[in-house]
Amino acid sequence: MKVLLVDDYSATTDLLADVACSMGHAVTKAYSGADALVAAGGDGAFDFILLDIGLPDINGHELCLRLRASEKYASRRIFSMTAYDDIRERFDMSCFDGQILKPLSLEQFESLLSG
Template sequence: MKVLLVDDYRTSTDSLANVACSMGHAVTRAYTGLDALVAASGEGAFELILLDIGLPDINGHELCMRLRASEKYASRRIFSLTADEDVGERFDMSCFDGQLLKPLSLEEFESLLAG
């Protein structure tokens, strides 16, 4: 599966990428919203995207809305990733397929990757 991991906290992103790669997935990392948009505009489409809400340039909610506006990502699996349990009070999270809380457990991440 092609996976896009978007988080400005590089250690977390790299750790999740290592787990996904060890499970045989093709992983692209992005540390900013702009990097994610560039990666998403490339050839093919990611089948799973995890978006940190608190990115330094474009928040994850806005990024999700931009991705959903394209036919390419209108029906792909996109999950928010945040340490903020109250994120739903600030954003309409309906554009996401689900919300994941940091720190993300290894079991939860592996289950998500397994489909």
Template sequence: MKVLVVDDYRTTTDLLADVACSMGHAVTRAYTGKEALVAANGEGAFELILLDIGLPDMNGHELCMRLRASEKYASRRIFSLTAHDDVHERFDMSCFDGQLSKPLSLELFESLLSGKKLAEQSAP
């Protein structure tokens, strides 16, 4: 599966990418919204995208809305990734397929990568 991990904390991005790669997935890393848009507009489409809400150049909600506006990502799996509990108060999270809380459990991340239904994920 092609996976895009977007987080400005390089340690988080790199750790998640390493786990996904070890499971046999093709992973692209982005540390800003702009880098994520460039990657997303490349050849092919990502099947799973994890977006940090607190990016330095645009928030993850705006990035998700931009991705969803394209036919390429209208129905792809996009999850928010955040350490903030109040994102539902600040943003309409309905553009996401779910919300993942930091720190993200390895078991939950592996379930997401394997395509299993996530019991712990928050509904948008």
């Protein structure tokens, strides 16, 4: 499976990428919304995208809306990741397939990739 991981905190992104790679997935990392848009605009499409909501340039909600506007990502699995427990009060999260609260457990992440 092709996976895109987007988080400005590189330690989180790199750790999750290592886990996904160890499970046999092809992983692309992005540390900003702009980098994620460039990666998503490349050849093919990602099967699974995990977006941090609190990105410094484009918040993850806006990024998800931009991706969903493309036919390429209209039906792909996109999950949000955030430390904000009141995220549903801040944004309409219906563009996401699910929300994950930080800190994310490795078992939870592996389950997302498997399911």
